[in-house]
């Protein structure tokens with residue numbers, strides 16, 4: 001597909017053409033970059049509850065994306081901010097190919113892989129998007145393993161349409177696992193001893209919309225409401241059913257963080273829910289997003305830590321370990337700001353699945369934000385293979401990460417899941 005490349009220089013130019021919010025009436029009905037003064041998590045929670053998607057958190061400001069209605073709301077609440085127009089030239093694709101996969105390429109490569117590696121790979125659709133596209137999932141597991149027989153782990157990519165690297169990383173993980181089966185001793189063992197599910201693209205409709213007929217749309221949500229007067233979309237990562245409807249999401253359909261009409265109102269989240277509900281052997285979950293280079297764990301809906309101290313310690317220990325592998329910063333999700341209805345609060349809250357959200361490369365908007373050049377894919381993937389293997393390794397019982405059992409006991413520990421308190 002066409003190349004996704006936005007140079008830092010462009011962002012520099014963008015910043016030079018920034019204008020104050022009071023002059024921003026010309027940006028009506030466009031998506032807007034916004035830099036907002038905010039120093040506390042409470043302020044950031046209020047901002048995201050107003051419907052701004054926060055993409056970068058700094059000590060005294062955030063960078064986010066919103067629509068004109070949110071600028072009005074921010075002003076009414078007394079927030080100081082600057083908004084940035086997105087000039088048309090920024091949104092044009094440069095000509096040429098890239099390593100990013102569009103829907104057709106992803107689907108066809110997944111099918112090829114399932115055929116080539118049919119002894120360990122099974123492709124299936126876990127459901128349909130609101131526009132009727134398949135939600136493809138690859139199961140990777142040893143040749144003789146029946147479903148539910150071994151401990152399971154699930155990787156999810158791209159709930160948010162414009163976060164294209166978050167498709168590439170889980171898709172590359174599939175390829176990495178399959179291609180190394182029978183060659184790499186550790187990976188062979190992992191595949192023989194685990195049931196690994198990977199859904200690289202939870203939001204195909206939004207992604208397709210984001211990249212079809214350039215310029216880029218900077219689209220975050222799904223495509224709920226198509227055919228209505230205005231297509232609004234639902235933020236799929238605010239639509240899960242644990243503590244749905246709280247702070248850190250918006251009830252305004254036009255906003256970036258619109259939570260939907262009800263918990264699990266969307267066919268995409270329903271499909272993920274149904275799959276996880278029916279696979280009680282899943283112990284571990286990783287949901288990929290971009291960007292900011294963070295490793296987040298529950299809770300998102302409250303500033304409190306996970307009440308179960310052992311479960312909290314498992315999340316904290318694993319996040320720190322994966323932080324050392326990647327250079328990403330580990331922290332509790334709500335340390336940034338509250339979010340309600342996200343994937344990991346639900347998977348942990350409902351099923352006690354050890355759950356993480358990765359905010360992948362880059363660290364900030366000025367290094368490419370959602371649209372880094374395809375040249376970075378390989379490095380980002382390489383950086384993210386070790387934490388994925390680490391989680392797969394521990395998926396037979398993540399709680400052993402806080403016991404005295406050392407990693408050298410790899411695959412020799414037989415534990416009961418779920419762990420007894």
Ligand SMILES: [Zn+2]
Nearest residue numbers: 160163289290
């Ligand atoms: Zn996201």
